[in-house]
Amino acid sequence: MKHTIAVLVENEFGVLSRVVGLFSGRGFNIDSLTVAPTNDEALSRITLVTRGDEQIIEQITKQLNKLIDVIKVIDFEAENAIEREMVLVKVAAEDQSRAEVLRIADIFRAKVIDVTPKSYTLEATGTPAKVGAMIELLRPLGLKELVSTGPVVIGRGAKGWKG
């Protein structure tokens, strides 16, 4: 099972390597990982996507919590969270496929951010499922390059999540 886990950490030198080292040292998977400072400058927030059965996910959250620099760990449940990722994708677009790329972009509300006679570069945000669906439609047209932020996640409702 895929899990999106948010980790609030001290915004300090070396913290990311503690988190990543934990995953590699214990053989846990990381599908994606993003990290950036939060509204509180002293804190950074890591969002990572991992896979495993219930027991492995429990170990992952416990092991993360055990790191001294980790302040909070939340394994988000889909129904209580909003998940978004952004992709930048360069698609081959010549003659007959040029219109098709734009049509797909339009359907997914992606923006064209760069154009050449041979390609379009699109920017799209959305749930991982939506972005994934767009990529699959673009793939047969010829993906030249794909870069993704990986998902970030935030809880639903009025309450903010702090340290």
Next chain:
Amino acid sequence: MKLNGARILLECLKREGVDTIFGYPGGTVINLYDELFSFKEIRHILPRHEQAGVHAADGYARATGKVGVAIATSGPGATNTITGIATAYMDSIPMVIITGQVPTALIGNDAFQEADIIGITRPCTKHNFLVKDVKDLATIMKKAFYIARTGRPGPVVVDLPKDVQIAQTEFKYPETVEIRGYKPTVEGHPKQIEKAVAAIMQAKKPVIYVGGGVILGNASAELVALAKRLGIPVTTTLMGLGSFPENDSLSLGLLGMHGTYYANMAVSNCDMLIAIGARFDDRVTGKIASFAPHAKIVHVDVDPTSIKKNVRVDLPIVGDVRDVLVKMLKIVDEIGPDAEGCRQALASWTAEIDGWKEKHPMAYKQATSTIKPQYVIQRLRALSDPDAIVATDVGQHQMWTAQFFGFTAPRTLLSSGGLGTMGFGLPAAMGAQAGFPDRQVMVICGDGGFQMNMQELATIVQNRLNVKIVILNNNFLGMVRQWQELFFDKRYSSTCMELPIDFIKLAEAFGATGLQATKVDEVDEVIKKGFSIKGPVLMEFKVAREEKVLPMVPAGASLTEMVLAS
């Protein structure tokens, strides 16, 4: 008044109650050593290798319960500490290791004797710190000691660049420490404890399985009280030996790979397993799928990651083991029958266990002339002080010590359980002796492991550390040889030491006394003489060369599939 970083470090150590440290100088700690030169409140012991320095601080910590402190210079000094740190980490020993580092301006430049010790030690420390500004030093030291000793203890590295040792600032040691990401759970959940006690009282075949956490958590007295109150038999891991007196009728001794027949049978047949401060290591469980197959499992541990890591647990309790045991005992007194009633209720279970004890007691075949290693262990127990501290190295002699010494008090066995580090024993004994100058301290080692840190004879003699060194000499890397005998057709690939060493001369070369026994009737004489001489003595026992450690559960087999002594 302003002090330099080196002096601040020493002032911090003093305020943490540190009286003894083990360290080795070098370029990036020369300023620290200069301050140490006139700082008389702390005893500094110079080992002959940084690995041994860390093992010594570790032995000191295991024996005294205090935080062990070691110092090394940057680069090679720091990398030499790694085995020591990893050993302490695996056994959850509270330590602070201070390493010198190149000046902050040079970090990352491949400077002379630079090593990224923060990066290297990240996976084998509880936490580590690089001190970049002398103003942070006191707070970091306070945090380092706090982290090392609280929760599940462990080693903490403080990397101290040379310029930070020289820079000056006002010194003030913080009174309190606040780390928002670190709040070890100390109190067990009351409802969980209640539920656990209720389940334990219902059990017809309960066993208590104790690990090193009970010793680290200073909870032996509470364990003994609870076990006796309920009349429940107790088995321990290697790390748990000493937490429950082995001469008590409820003791089942060691469990696991080289555990007793009756401990492994009891665990395999119990309907309730109460794990306290233990982590279900593979050397303990054997094949996980058939471990305690009929049992409900209660697991008490201060570290939540230990729980449900490799076995299912029915009733987890996260908390300080002593706190939980005290609360359990209180509930038992409130709701349970009296001790006699409890004993009665388990009468048929204890009878079943007594049957196993009778069928296969711990035993070995005595020989007419050759010295059996197990015999030496038994005689060491008989002829030493009741509160003697025993360090071991790693190998067959370690397992025989665990099986035949009969430990009755916590912190009297110092052994590398988790990492299984050869070379640990001698320096660990040295550290324990420094912590308890008036107690008998011995190390039981093999001829192989002794040679991994034998340079420490110099430290021992120089510092007049009264350590008794027992070598069970089989002229083999015995434990590996045993595996080769059993599982590799006696193909003794590189396990025969071949070169016979004159250990007596070796001891004498360092200024220690050397004694030797080659026949069984010389054993007592050598031990008595060794213990009566004041000062370091090396006692070599030439033992039966191909003796095996039995019982043995082959790696990956179930606990019931024991190879027994014939």
